[in-house]
Amino acid sequence: MNKGNIINSMQSSLTQSLESFGGAADMVRKISLLIFKKPDEPANILKQMVRVGVNSIPIVLLSSFFTGMVLALQSGVASIRLLNQPVFMGSLVAFSMVLELGPVLTAMVIAGRVGASITAETGTMKVSEQLDALYMLGTTPEKYLGVPLFIATIIMVPILTLIADIVGITGGYIAAVTNFDVPGSVYINEIVSYLKIVHVFNGLIKSAVFGFIIVTVSCYKGFTTSGGAEGVGESTTRAVVYSMIFILISDYFLSMLLNSLGMV
Amino acid sequence: MIEVRNLYKSLAGQPVLNGIDIDIKEGEILTILGGSGVGKSVFLKNIIGLLKPDRGSIRIDGVEAVGLKAKELAAIQAKFGMVFQGGALFDSLTVAENVAFGMKRLSSHSPEVINKKVTDYLSMVRLEGVEDKLPESLSIGMKRRVSLARSIATEPKYIFYDEPTTGLDPITTDVICKLFLDLQKKLDITSVMVTHDIPTAYKISDRIALIHEGRIAEVDTVKEFKNSANEYVRNFIDINTRVLKT
Ligand SMILES: Nc1ncnc2c1ncn2[C@@H]1O[C@H](COP(=O)(O)OP(=O)(O)OP(=O)(O)O)[C@@H](O)[C@H]1O
Ligand SMILES: [Mg+2]
Numbered sequence: 001m002n003k004g005n006i007i008n009s010m011q012s013s014l015t016q017s018l019e020s021f022g023g024a025a026d027m028v029r030k031i032s033l034l035i036f037k038k039p040d041e042p043a044n045i046l047k048q049m050v051r052v053g054v055n056s057i058p059i060v061l062l063s064s065f066f067t068g069m070v071l072a073l074q075s076g077v078a079s080i081r082l083l084n085q086p087v088f089m090g091s092l093v094a095f096s097m098v099l100e101l102g103p104v105l106t107a108m109v110i111a112g113r114v115g116a117s118i119t120a121e122t123g124t125m126k127v128s129e130q131l132d133a134l135y136m137l138g139t140t141p142e143k144y145l146g147v148p149l150f151i152a153t154i155i156m157v158p159i160l161t162l163i164a165d166i167v168g169i170t171g172g173y174i175a176a177v178t179n180f181d182v183p184g185s186v187y188i189n190e191i192v193s194y195l196k197i198v199h200v201f202n203g204l205i206k207s208a209v210f211g212f213i214i215v216t217v218s219c220y221k222g223f224t225t226s227g228g229a230e231g232v233g234e235s236t237t238r239a240v241v242y243s244m245i246f247i248l249i250s251d252y253f254l255s256m257l258l259n260s261l262g263m264v
Numbered sequence: 265m266i267e268v269r270n271l272y273k274s275l276a277g278q279p280v281l282n283g284i285d286i287d288i289k290e291g292e293i294l295t296i297l298g299g300s301g302v303g304k305s306v307f308l309k310n311i312i313g314l315l316k317p318d319r320g321s322i323r324i325d326g327v328e329a330v331g332l333k334a335k336e337l338a339a340i341q342a343k344f345g346m347v348f349q350g351g352a353l354f355d356s357l358t359v360a361e362n363v364a365f366g367m368k369r370l371s372s373h374s375p376e377v378i379n380k381k382v383t384d385y386l387s388m389v390r391l392e393g394v395e396d397k398l399p400e401s402l403s404i405g406m407k408r409r410v411s412l413a414r415s416i417a418t419e420p421k422y423i424f425y426d427e428p429t430t431g432l433d434p435i436t437t438d439v440i441c442k443l444f445l446d447l448q449k450k451l452d453i454t455s456v457m458v459t460h461d462i463p464t465a466y467k468i469s470d471r472i473a474l475i476h477e478g479r480i481a482e483v484d485t486v487k488e489f490k491n492s493a494n495e496y497v498r499n500f501i502d503i504n505t506r507v508l509k510t
Pocket of ligand 2: 274304305306349426
């Protein structure tokens with residue numbers, strides 16, 4: 001490739017990403033204007049809450065439980081190596097879970113599980129002209145699909161995160177008590193005396209933003225799918241990858257922001 | 265009445281419609297012929313506002329539809345029923361829910377009336393006992409008919425059919441043709457059908473138009489069209505009859 005070609009392709013991918021951002025922002029604007037209006041089909045909100053939230057509980061339980069256990073295990077081993085005894089295990093597990101691992105891990109799991117299915121479903125509807133049919137039958141994709149998905153995801157991801165926090169801390173408790181003979185009361189006392197409600201909120205605020213990222217990326221990728229079944233596969237992969245990247249990047253900046261607001 | 269003037273549309277950098285001029289008259293069945301990929305579906309989608317024309321004018325009952333805001337466009341779209349090429353049935357909803365979908369949103373009927381009408385419209389397209397089935401369990405011909413029922417259920421003034429008979433056997437094609445003529449009489453609608461199926465076009469149309477290279481090469485009554493001297497029309501008819509014979 002010569003220089004001109006490289007510059008050309010950089011330019012076109014830059015305009016493409018700018019267009020995508022513009023398109024996604026427009027979609028979010030439309031949906032947020034509709035969100036407080038009479039819903040197109042109230043039952044859909046509940047249906048999506050079950051799909052996004054309830055159906056994700058098993059995988060969230062599994063991933064957070066083992067994460068909590070392994071956190072306790074590794075911190076216990078490290079603490080014995082340095083100080084000859086396992087200390088601060090409760091607060092280490094609790095802070096890690098509540099501030100970072102709970103929100104990020106849950107968001108990752110939801111991006112893979114729910115985000116992918118949102119893009120696959122809406123993308124299939126796009127290429128089979130079902131989204132066009134919505135316009136002809138008195139509604140729009142934003143109204144019929146976007147609003148319920150946005151409400152469900154932005155509410156359910158923080159709830160799942162809260163569950164992950166609790167289950168992770170429980171997993172840590174079990175590992176600490178069984179592997180290191182830490183008295184259960186010590187583990188819990190530490191958490192009660194150091195962990196503040198504001199830390200939990202810190203994590204939940206982040207997880208709500210992650211939920212917003214997941215649903216925005218997944219819906220936008222679905223709504224703009226083209227190119228048949230292959231195109232649906234492509235959009236789905238991209239939706240998951242982009243959601244994960246945006247979650248990780250925004251996590252850093254959100255943490256900085258929340259810290260500067262004194263939420264630590 | 266729909267008046268299309270000088271309609272242009274490019275997609276992915278390629279010109280598809282290159283100055284379409286045509287009138288769609290009240291109460292007629294107009295068929296648009298053209299080879300695969302000439303832009304028949306794109307033409308329909310421009311008229312019903314699913315694609316935005318690059319330039320040109322589309323007047324629907326005297327109202328300019330190009331450049332309308334979403335809300336005004338929605339009001340215009342309510343005048344149209346569209347039977348999409350693949351049916352576009354909502355695959356997570358049952359047949360009955362599909363047919364009720366537009367009525368729930370565009371009419372003021374009570375749920376009981378809607379339920380009753382669903383059965384009525386399904387029997388109008390000669391389907392019975394399929395209310396609770398999911399679209400995936402239907403044949404293509406049945407899907408098209410459900411899609412047709414869903415479109416007429418909103419009592420549109422104009423109904424557009426995108427290749428309603430493509431891929432169907434001759435008997436089912438015949439059933440669908442009879443159905444169109446029947447509905448046209450019963451419902452007082454204006455129909456535009458897009459197809460490359462010449463026999464069907466001859467059988468049901470009042471007028472036929474041919475799209476060639478993004479323009480209307482010819483539009484005329486069936487009789488005149490059959491005997492047209494226009495070289496594109498002759499070519500299209502010749503090629504298709506030759507293919508049909510072999
Ligand atoms: N969304 C799109 N993006 C880019 N190009 C498109 C799009 N939709 C259609 N086209 C192109 O526009 C042209 C016309 O497509 P259209 O679907 O209208 O053809 P058609 O006449 O309906 O053909 P067929 O009989 O096969 O349905 C084709 O070349 C197609 O590749
Ligand atoms: Mg087509």
